Amino acid sequence: MRNYSALLVLVAVFLFSSCEPERVVIESGTAGFDGHHVGYSWAGEANGVPFEESGAFIETILELDEDANILTARVRYWQLVDGYWTTRQSGNAHVTVDFSRTPTPATVGTNYQAGQSMFSIYTANQMSFWAVAVADDGTVAATIVEPLTRYRFEMKFPGDFDFRTEMSELTLGSGLVVPTVRTAGGAWLTPGSWEDLENRHLFELHRYSYVMNDTGVFSEVDGRSSVRAFLQAMGVEFAGDTPISMDPEYGYFGIGGWRGNYEQIERYLVGRNARSVDSLVDWVPDRFNSAINEQNQFGVDVPTGATRTVQNSVDGIAGATVRMSRESTSYQRALVDAGILNESDVIIGRF
Structure with missing residues (x-):
């Protein structure tokens, strides 16, 4: 049994540490368009769980030029597995x-x-x-x-x-x-x-x-x-x-699984202007809009006819087939970091 446990530890190290980039939380910088801007959403946020205590979070890093054109975009889903931080889209x-x-x-x-x-x-x-x-x-x-x-x-x-x-x-x-x-x-x-x-x-x-x-x-x-x-x-x-x-x-x-989903989002964003893409989700349809409560939380207090998730594998919101509200929160927070949105504009997605 001890040998088997040791094998699992070695497998975990191989999968979740050696092939992964180091988990680095990027601090928000001075608001402005030119440069790199980062945003986060995390599991449990709507229930009051602090970022530092969450076991999963989504990180969006945008590189903008001085006019807020998106030069590069990176979206990563981090999760804690057996004591190691790994990205869901790692593929290992x-x-x-x-x-x-x-x-x-x-x-x-x-x-x-x-x-x-x-x-x-x-x-x-x-x-x-x-x-x-x-x-x-x-x-x-x-x-x-x-x-x-x-x-x-x-x-x-x-x-x-x-x-x-x-x-x-x-x-x-x-x-x-x-x-x-x-x-x-x-x-x-x-x-x-x-x-x-x-x-x-x-x-x-x-x-x-x-x-x-x-x-x-x-x-x-x-x-x-x-x-x-x-x-x-x-x-x-x-x-x-x-x-x-x-x-x-x-x-x-x-x-290509989660990697392909997030690459689709990244391709969708690059070349667009961040000031004209203020969310990854179109919140206008009533089934989405009516599911946002007074705290700007989506999918918590859901009236009849509304929806808890923005999972649209048919229409492909933002170019991807993935549950989008939590990814949109992370993206919007990157826009807050750039000075394009205020925190009060951010819709907290269902994580």
Whole structure:
């Protein structure tokens, strides 16, 4: 047990310290446009938690010219994991596979219980995550964190599997793809039972499933693609019809998980004038505006018909598919640091 604990400590050091920039809180400088300006939002702020005591915060750093044009933008989500500060978008992970295990489905609903998984995954966040490995006998273990349910879907193929099989045949009812572990709450799609989705496959689970292959590693893969093409997109090589042994590999599909989301925000901002972009969210729609209370807190006192979150994966607020109110708070505070907004203008998002 002591050796196992030591291994976890070493893994944590590798993931959350050696590959990360040093966590530095930048002090606010003299108000003005030219230069770097920083803003923060943090978990628990709306409930009175001080910044110094929070275990997660978002940092926005803007470089402006003298006319407030945005020259560069940096958005980072910092979180405390096992005593180490890391960014949610770091992408670092430690993955191991137990080929002796057979994946079994999780129990959904109020009595959620994880199923049996082949994978042990240690990382800050699993949004858009995929991993694959091949045993010496050609057995393939693959997993994808399906974005709408936020469950880890696992596949185990023996070396003599017919890899010409189309992905559309890998329905939830086929037993060839198994939702084993819920990686996060707040999913867009929350089935009452897996039988509700038994005739659907990974790339057509919902009308928004296109986010998996609209761009990125699976951009050439869909329901008509072969399982072989799907595995090759993740780096699996074949000798004839048999997969070649490989250690676990992992990555992030679509725009690239949290890193891709925040890069989208940064690209949206660069080249615009900060005085004309006073928020990352358009607060005019009543469903958003009516959810802001007298303390300028969003999503705390929510009337009927309003919303607690600004998560718009369809329209892509500020160029990203990410819950935006907390990121907007951090951005607005950078504008306060630049003298463009006052603190009283800042809307405290739901963190």
